[in-house]
Amino acid sequence: MARVVVMGAGVSGHTAATFAKHWLGKEHEVVVVTPNSNWNWIPSNIWVGVGEMTKEDVVFPLAPVYEKAGIIYKQAKAVSIHPEGKEGSDKPFITIEYTGQGKEGQTEEVTYDYLINATGPKLNFDATPGLGNGQGQIGPYTVSVCTADHAVHANNELRKIFEKAKAGQKQKILIGTGHGMCTCQGAAFEYIFNIEFEARRAGVRDNLEIKWISNEQFLGDFGIGGLHIKRGGYAASSKIFAESLFVERGVDWIVGAAVKKVEEGKVHYELLDGSEGTEEFDFAMLIPPFSGVGLKAYDKAGEDITDKLFAPNGFMKVDANYTPKPYEEWKASDWPRTYQNPDYKNIFAVGIAFAPPHPISKPAKSPNGTPITPAPPRTGMPSGIIGKAVAHSVVDLIKHGPNAKLHEASMAEMGAACVASAGKSLTKGTAAALTVYPVVPDYDKYPGIGRDLDYTFGEIGLAGHWIKHILHYMFIYKAKLKPGWTLIPE
Amino acid sequence: MASVDHSIEKHVKPYEPSFETMVPTPLVKFLRTCILWQIIRFIVINIKMILVVSKSH
Numbered sequence: 001m002a003r004v005v006v007m008g009a010g011v012s013g014h015t016a017a018t019f020a021k022h023w024l025g026k027e028h029e030v031v032v033v034t035p036n037s038n039w040n041w042i043p044s045n046i047w048v049g050v051g052e053m054t055k056e057d058v059v060f061p062l063a064p065v066y067e068k069a070g071i072i073y074k075q076a077k078a079v080s081i082h083p084e085g086k087e088g089s090d091k092p093f094i095t096i097e098y099t100g101q102g103k104e105g106q107t108e109e110v111t112y113d114y115l116i117n118a119t120g121p122k123l124n125f126d127a128t129p130g131l132g133n134g135q136g137q138i139g140p141y142t143v144s145v146c147t148a149d150h151a152v153h154a155n156n157e158l159r160k161i162f163e164k165a166k167a168g169q170k171q172k173i174l175i176g177t178g179h180g181m182c183t184c185q186g187a188a189f190e191y192i193f194n195i196e197f198e199a200r201r202a203g204v205r206d207n208l209e210i211k212w213i214s215n216e217q218f219l220g221d222f223g224i225g226g227l228h229i230k231r232g233g234y235a236a237s238s239k240i241f242a243e244s245l246f247v248e249r250g251v252d253w254i255v256g257a258a259v260k261k262v263e264e265g266k267v268h269y270e271l272l273d274g275s276e277g278t279e280e281f282d283f284a285m286l287i288p289p290f291s292g293v294g295l296k297a298y299d300k301a302g303e304d305i306t307d308k309l310f311a312p313n314g315f316m317k318v319d320a321n322y323t324p325k326p327y328e329e330w331k332a333s334d335w336p337r338t339y340q341n342p343d344y345k346n347i348f349a350v351g352i353a354f355a356p357p358h359p360i361s362k363p364a365k366s367p368n369g370t371p372i373t374p375a376p377p378r379t380g381m382p383s384g385i386i387g388k389a390v391a392h393s394v395v396d397l398i399k400h401g402p403n404a405k406l407h408e409a410s411m412a413e414m415g416a417a418c419v420a421s422a423g424k425s426l427t428k429g430t431a432a433a434l435t436v437y438p439v440v441p442d443y444d445k446y447p448g449i450g451r452d453l454d455y456t457f458g459e460i461g462l463a464g465h466w467i468k469h470i471l472h473y474m475f476i477y478k479a480k481l482k483p484g485w486t487l488i489p490e
Numbered sequence: 491m492a493s494v495d496h497s498i499e500k501h502v503k504p505y506e507p508s509f510e511t512m513v514p515t516p517l518v519k520f521l522r523t524c525i526l527w528q529i530i531r532f533i534v535i536n537i538k539m540i541l542v543v544s545k546s547h
C-alpha cells in the first residue's frame with residue numbers, strides 16, 4: 001500500500017487529493033494535511049466583500065467530504081519536509097502541527113511515498129510597512145478579500161463608507177496592489193468594479209471618488225503581459241479595453257506604482273520614473289504580495305536543505321528552467337511541465353506553491369532600483385489542471401512503477417478561462433468573460449502578441465455574469481464530490 | 491443614430507488619459523444587459539470557453 005500526502009486543500013490540493021483517491025481506490029492511502037476546516041471558493045470572496053454573499057455561501061466543511069471519499073484528513077499545518085527520512089529510517093516524512101480536531105498545537109510525523117505540495121501563498125502583508133500588523137496578519141488601515149473572513153470584514157468597513165456617503169460626506173476609495181511585486185490584479189479589478197456597481201445601486205456613487213493603484217506597467221497587464229482580442233477587424237490590446245471600462249465607470253488610475261508604506265488614511269508609493277507620491281483614502285483594499293508559506297526541509301542528518309527544495313521566495317522548485325536570463329531570452333519552454341522536484345522525484349508542487357521560472361510580465365525597476373513588476377498569476381483553472389495532472393502522474397507511478405510516464409500541464413501550452421465580475425445582479429450585472437491561450441505567451445509560436453487569437457477572446461456583459469454565477473455553484477458542487485463531479489472540468 | 495452617451499462624456503477630459511481610449515456607445519451599453527442578446531452571447535461564450543478548456547486538458 002502506498003501513501004500519498006497532499007499538503008494544502010485549496011483549489012489545486014483538493015483537486016489533486018480527490019482525483020488521486022478516486023483513481024487509487026481503497027488499496028492506497030491519500031492523506032490531506034491542511035490548517036483550515038473549511039474549503040473556500042475564493043473567487044466568490046469578492047461578492048462577500050460587497051455584501052452580495054455571506055461567508056456561508058462560499059465555504060463548506062472539509063471533514064464530511066473527505067470522510068465520504070475515504071481520504072484521511074488532518075487539520076494541521078505542514079511545518080517541515082524530511083525527504084530522506086531520519087537517522088534509523090529511510091522513510092521520507094513531513095512534520096505537522098495540528099490546528100483543529102481537538103489536537104491543537106500537537107505535532108506529528110506523517111510518512112509518505114509521494115508528497116504533493118499545494119500550500120498556495122502566504123499573504124505577505126508585512127512586506128509593506130503598515131499593510132501588515134508586523135505579526136504576519138493584515139494591518140489596521142486597509143482591508144483584504146483574500147480569505148472569506150477578510151471579505152466579511154471588508155464588507156463591514158465598506159458599509160460604514162456607504163453610510164457616510166449617504167449622509168453627504170465625500171469618501172475616497174482606493175483599490176489595487178499593496179507592493180511592487182504583487183500578483184492577483186484580477187481580484188482587485190473585480191473588487192473595484194463591484195464596489196462601483198454597489199455604490200450606484202445604493203445611490204451613493206456621486207459622493208465616492210474611486211481610484212485604482214497597481215504595479216502593472218499598463219492597465220490590463222494583469223500579470224500576464226496583457227493580451228490581444230479580435231474586435232472590429234483589429235487585434236486590440238487589453239490596455240484599450242481596460243482603460244475603456246475605467247473611463248466608462250468613472251474610475252481614475254495610477255499604474256507602475258510600488259506601494260511603499262501605508263498609514264492611517266494614506267499610502268506612499270513610488271512610480272516607475274522614480275517619483276514618489278501619496279494617495280489619501282477612507283477605504284482601501286490592497287492585495288498583499290505572495291510568498292511561499294515558509295516550509296522548511298531537512299536531510300537525513302537533520303541539516304537544513306530548505307534552499308535545495310525551495311526558491312528564495314519560498315515556492316518549491318520543480319522542473320522549470322530557473323537559469324536567470326533577460327526578458328528577451330525568456331522561452332515558453334522555461335515553464336515546468338510535470339511539477340516534479342528535480343532532486344526528490346517523489347515530491348511535486350502544484351498551483352501557487354510551485355516556483356515559476358520568472359514573471360510573465362516584462363520586469364521593470366524604478367531608477368532607485370525598486371522592482372515594479374507583477375508576479376505571475378496562477379489562477380484557478382491552471383491550478384486545478386496542474387493538480388489533476390500531478391495526481392494522474394502519482395497514480396501512474398504507484399500503479400505502473402517508477403518508469404511510468406509523467407503527465408504534463410505546462411502553462412505555456414494550456415489556456416485559461418477567467419470570468420471577472422464587474423457587478424452582481426441577475427439582470428443588470430456584468431462580467432468580463434476572458435479566455436487566453438496560452439497563459440504564458442509563446443512569442444516563437446505566435447510572434448508579436450504571443451497568443452493564439454482564435455482562442456484568446458473577451459467580452460463584457462450580463463452573459464459573463466451568468467457564467468460567473470453558475471461557476472460558483474458548479475465548482476462548489478464539484479468540490480463537495482456530488483454525483484458526476486469528475487465530469488466537471490477544472 | 492448612436493452617439494457617445496453623455497453619462498460617459500462626463501468622465502472624458504481632453505488631454506487626460508481618459509481621452510486616449512475608446513468609450514462604448516449607447517448601443518453597446520444597451521446590448522451588454524439586453525437579455526435576448528445576452529442569451530445568444532451566453533451560448534457563444536460557453537462554446538468558446540469549452541474549446542479552450544478542451545484544448546487545455
Ligand SMILES: Cc1cc2nc3c(=O)[nH]c(=O)nc-3n(C[C@H](O)[C@H](O)[C@H](O)COP(=O)(O)OP(=O)(O)OC[C@H]3O[C@@H](n4cnc5c(N)ncnc54)[C@H](O)[C@@H]3O)c2cc1C
Nearest residue numbers: 008009010011012042043078119120187351352378379380
Ligand atoms: C479574492 C480572489 C479572487 C480570485 N478570483 C479568481 C477568479 O475569479 N478566477 C480564477 O481563476 N482565480 C481567481 N483567484 C485565484 C485563485 O483563488 C487561485 O488561483 C487558487 O486559489 C490557487 O490555488 P492553490 O491551491 O494554489 O492555493 P489556495 O487555493 O490558496 O490553497 C492553498 C491551501 O494550502 C493551505 N496551507 C497553507 N499553508 C499550509 C501549510 N503550512 N500546510 C498545509 N496546508 C497549508 C491553505 O490553508 C489552503 O487550503 C482569486 C484569488 C483571490 C485572492
